[in-house]
Amino acid sequence: MTDLPKNTDLPSYCQAVAAAAKEASYQLALLDTEAKNRWLEASADQLLASSDMILEANQKDLTAAPSYGLTDASIDRLRLDVQRLEGIASALREIVALPDPIGEVIEGFTRPGGLQIQKTRVPLGVVFFIYESRPNVTADAAAICVKSGNAVILRGGKEAMHSSQAIVDVLRMTAETEGLPAAAVQLVSTTDREAVGHFLQMDGQVDVTIPRGGEGLIRRVASEATMPVIKHYDGNCHVYVDLAADVEMAANIIENSKCQRMGVCNACESLLIHDGIAELALPVISERLHTHGIEKRADDKAAPHIQGSVAASPEDWGAEYLGTKISVAVVDSLEAAAKHINRYGSGHTDAIVTNSLQSANRFTQLVDSSAVMVNASTRFNDGGMFGLGAEIGISTDKFHARGPCGLRELTTYKYIVNGQGQIRE
């Protein structure tokens, strides 16, 4: 599985995979919703029916895991059992229930002269998806891509190769029984890192690349890719406590944004507070964070109000800690908060706590991020929480898709123009 097909060099292999995906994408674009849903249902059934085979493959990955130096947490995420397979199967069934974006007429109008113009939603084509070593993501990503009419080339982490291959085998088998092209779902069958580089050169054949993983990987992909990329580098999310904030609400929202789950991109890393409320609110907030063992990296104005704070250094303002630290700065206005956020933030998720309608409106206008929350935890910026259903990633770019990316974000549109022989004067 980590070997290429015999007598094939790496560039030819990657080229063949991409060509098969492109060909499959043309067929997928024609499928009706029912055919795609039948495949999802059959795949859910077959993943459970094939549990012995999949768990056996998973065991090979688990056996090899120590040689990759995986942490216990990573090994736990890699591990499959019957219950987790049932989770994967139900995730596929949830995608059945999501509306099919393809064929939606986004706009339609008739021009003077009688041309009927329809802006119609169509698939992007071929998605190249690079992801971490989690077998459940293999099934999820394939389901999201195919339901939105795209062929997908999966490049999973090598630590989950056997598990992912077993899952993909099932998905391809059910594709064939349900009349979908098997090349709708392909797993790159080599762990050679150069393979990624080859796919990234295939603008025109690969329509979008979606990398998930560490910032280094994502920067490499963004810099090498010749096609568009859906990505986010990091999440330095802010909560700004306005002069007109309710202190208890502020403490709740900061506690939840920072501590509910620390290792995620929509966790709060930076606290900004208006200097008119700092003296009152900071002790309450910092006490709350203290119960979770959070280290407060404070500026000169915040420090006096925070017991046991550490002096912030300039690097703290841009830091994504993904752990038990938070930066704290006092600002003298909402505008200064917004400016700080636009300068140091990631354009991911930023929140204001306020009871002032003016402040809420001004903050949501000024802050240039994918999601701006008013009196709500940053942790809500998530496809599931937004009701998009499954999500394949989150984008902090402004182009094409911003924020959580679900089925619709994997589509584009074409203009279909119906005439009766019209020519241009």
Place this chain on the structure above:
Amino acid sequence: MTDLPKNTDLPSYCQAVAAAAKEASYQLALLDTEAKNRWLEASADQLLASSDMILEANQKDLTAAPSYGLTDASIDRLRLDVQRLEGIASALREIVALPDPIGEVIEGFTRPGGLQIQKTRVPLGVVFFIYESRPNVTADAAAICVKSGNAVILRGGKEAMHSSQAIVDVLRMTAETEGLPAAAVQLVSTTDREAVGHFLQMDGQVDVTIPRGGEGLIRRVASEATMPVIKHYDGNCHVYVDLAADVEMAANIIENSKCQRMGVCNACESLLIHDGIAELALPVISERLHTHGIEKRADDKAAPHIQGSVAASPEDWGAEYLGTKISVAVVDSLEAAAKHINRYGSGHTDAIVTNSLQSANRFTQLVDSSAVMVNASTRFNDGGMFGLGAEIGISTDKFHARGPCGLRELTTYKYIVNGQGQIRE
């Protein structure tokens, strides 16, 4: 004007221009429609009031034109007079009448738990626009960008530098009198080609680059740019004559698509015809093209039905002639036509002539282009013809914007989430 400000090196100059644009973009994002429209109206008035100054600047460009080796046609496009200035002013007034895309709530819904989510249209931020030597484009592009809430950095052709600078001086003066930041519109004040390279490295400061001009320029921009690019390389547009076509309609549409204006990206360059109708239709069509002096580059099956055809070479299928040539191939099915188009076409505009509803539906599904026309000239793929109003370019990419790009295509969205203290369980 072709000199940098004193004591400034090129990278610092470009950096300062981009920083000023970014700062202006934050202010523009807050403007209401009326403020932007007042600026457009004042600019239209002031361009006419400043006609002496602008025509004098234009005269400098015209005097220098022979030294740039401009053709007579290019010199004509460069030339301004009072009537053309009136045309520029009315184009600005037409943009006043277009709906402002900013602030549109694209979707809004309330989640279980009470979070109110609004997907709201906002500007992209800073547009870097590279364009040919046409003074009217300077005003048009600035108006489109600012009306959609974006700051623009204009990089015009050196041949029109004096004219463009005079126009931009007016636009900046009216910006200041109408309360807009002057840096909303900046013209790069050096013709140094390296300046373009500096701006293309400024991902995060420049939000999108839009290059117009020759394919070489656009390929250079696409390859160097670190931010998204809205572009099209070329337009190898096809007309496919289906078995069920009306021959007279086919001849009309091909004549119009090929000959109404030859040097444009939505002109037809390739004719495909079903072999069941080739014998009947090709003589009629080729006779019609003959009256316009079009050379027919035909394949072996088409040639017998076309008087005076020339044998097509493999390069003809991908060629954008922009002149008096057309390639002609006979195909044995609609599917073969679609396959040919997806392989050799530009994804720009492709048309079918048919009276069969099935053929129309199948063709529009199979052909992967920004616009697919049924029984209408390819020449209709145009922002004006589609009723988008002003257009800043056309995109053959699938990402973000496809087809004609007007005000709305220069926007993105952000999620604004209103809560009442919600935290995530």
